Amino acid sequence: MAGRTIVVTGASDGIGRAAARALSGQGENVVVVGRSPGKTEALARELKATHHVADFARLAEVRALAAALLDRCPAIDVLVNNAGGIMGSRTTTADGHETTFQVNHLAPFLLTTLLSERLVASRATVIMTSSMLNLRARLDLDDLDLRRNYSGVRAYSNAKLANILFTRELQRRHGDAGLNAVSFHPGAVATNFSDGTDSMARLVYRTPLKRLMLTPEQGADTLVWLATSVPGADWVPGGHYEKRRTAPVHRLAGDADAARRLWERSEELLATG
Numbered sequence: 380m381a382g383r384t385i386v387v388t389g390a391s392d393g394i395g396r397a398a399a400r401a402l403s404g405q406g407e408n409v410v411v412v413g414r415s416p417g418k419t420e421a422l423a424r425e426l427k428a429t430h431h432v433a434d435f436a437r438l439a440e441v442r443a444l445a446a447a448l449l450d451r452c453p454a455i456d457v458l459v460n461n462a463g464g465i466m467g468s469r470t471t472t473a474d475g476h477e478t479t480f481q482v483n484h485l486a487p488f489l490l491t492t493l494l495s496e497r498l499v500a501s502r503a504t505v506i507m508t509s510s511m512l513n514l515r516a517r518l519d520l521d522d523l524d525l526r527r528n529y530s531g532v533r534a535y536s537n538a539k540l541a542n543i544l545f546t547r548e549l550q551r552r553h554g555d556a557g558l559n560a561v562s563f564h565p566g567a568v569a570t571n572f573s574d575g576t577d578s579m580a581r582l583v584y585r586t587p588l589k590r591l592m593l594t595p596e597q598g599a600d601t602l603v604w605l606a607t608s609v610p611g612a613d614w615v616p617g618g619h620y621e622k623r624r625t626a627p628v629h630r631l632a633g634d635a636d637a638a639r640r641l642w643e644r645s646e647e648l649l650a651t652g
Contacts, residue, residue, distance in 0.1 A: 384452050384501075385606060386410045388435075388487070389462030391418035394508070394565050397595035398459065398602045403428060405607065410452065412444065414462070435462050435486035436472045438649070445493035454501040455494060457606045460487035460542075461508040465535040469525065476648065477524040479531070483538035488545055488645045495553065502557035505549060506605050509542040509562040509619065513629050516540035520640050523648070540629050541641060543619055548638035550617035559610035564621040567591075568598035 385402050389395040391413025403409045403426040411430040413419030423430035429451065433444040448455065463483040470478045476485060491498070491505060498505060515536040519527075523541075525534050542562055549560040569592035604623050610616050619628050631637050 382406055382408060383456035384408045384410060384454055385457040385459065386412060386448060386452070386455055387459040387461060388412040388433075388490070389414075389508070391415045391422060394568055394595050394599040394602060395459070395461040396422055397599040398461070398606070399426060399428070401596070401599060401603045402606060407606075410448070412462070435482045436478055438472075438474045438481070438486065438489060441486045441489050442493065445490055448494060449497060452497070455497050455503055456501050457504045457506065458491065458494065458498060459506045459508070459602065459606065460491065461506075461602070462487065463508060463538070465531055467531045469529045469531075469534070471524075477526075477529075477534060479534035479538055480523055480525065480541075483535070484541040484545065485645060485648065487542075488642075489649055491545075491549065492646075499553055499556045499558050503559070504606065504610060505546070505558065505560045506602060507542040507546045507560070507562040508602070509546075509564055510535070510539040511564045511621070511626070512536040513540040513543055513564075513632070514627065516629050516631070518631060518637075520637065520644055523641075523644060540631060543628055543632045544634075544638040544641045545645075546619070547617050547632065547635075548642045551635070551638070552642075554616055559616040561605055561610070561614060561616060562619045563601045563605060564619070564626050565598035565601065566593045566621065568593045568595055 385407050387395050387399045390399045390411040399409050409428045411423045411428050414434050416432045419430050419432050431444050433440040466479045472478050472481050518537045518540050546560045546562040619626050
């Protein structure tokens with residue numbers, strides 16, 4: 380399986396960077412995508428890999444990224460939708476969407492759907508980085524941008540449940556054509572997660588508690604396993620994993636109608652902005 384093309388978003392830091400290094404070390408052709416030009420270019424030089432810079436808070440950059448990948452990658456064997464973050468106070472992007480929702484769900488949804496024909500033709504694996512916080516979600520499909528009852532934790536939890544619902548609907552729509560979608564929880568990882576925001580989470584990552592967290596390499600283990608193992612044999616397409624085992628999900632994750640409605644609502648939001 381070595382030598383495949385694996386696109387990793389959110390690769391300039393944390394588990395994305397650790398996964399890119401591990402996959403490159405196994406002989407995979409890793410395409411590095413990150414928001415920070417300096418960090419992304421540095422990792423690409425280290426790995427002798429192709430790289431792209433894109434800020435998922437700007438949908439125009441996501442569209443440009445998809446166009447560049449389609450132009451330069453005849454096949455995409457694995458797409459790792461790892462970019463994301465928690466934002467704290469409610470902010471909106473230039474596209475008019477709540478930032479946590481756009482960066483964690485709407486942008487990777489857009490990227491994946493723009494690449495869908497290439498992914499299906501490649502019989503690709505699509506991996507979504509979710510979180511155990513999906514269990515705390517209170518998702519309102521009529522208020523995905525959380526104009527009402529906003530909190531940073533709720534926005535992030537909702538987005539992580541959206542990742543799982545998207546995974547399952549992607550599998551339903553394209554699984555028969557050979558695409559395999561899966562989501563996972565990396566664990567509490569000692570990274571720069573939430574830096575540059577006013578989220579209270581950033582304070583935890585600056586205390587001695589950080590020493591109790593997983594290393595980025597440990598957090599990336601399940602991601603690397605999903606990218607290099609066999610769908611249907613080693614893991615169940617449409618499933619959600621932690622530490623290479625099936626992980627619990629929110630009760631709504633099993634609602635096929637909710638997954639379909641989220642997909643359709645995401646398409647509507649992208650069509651209008």
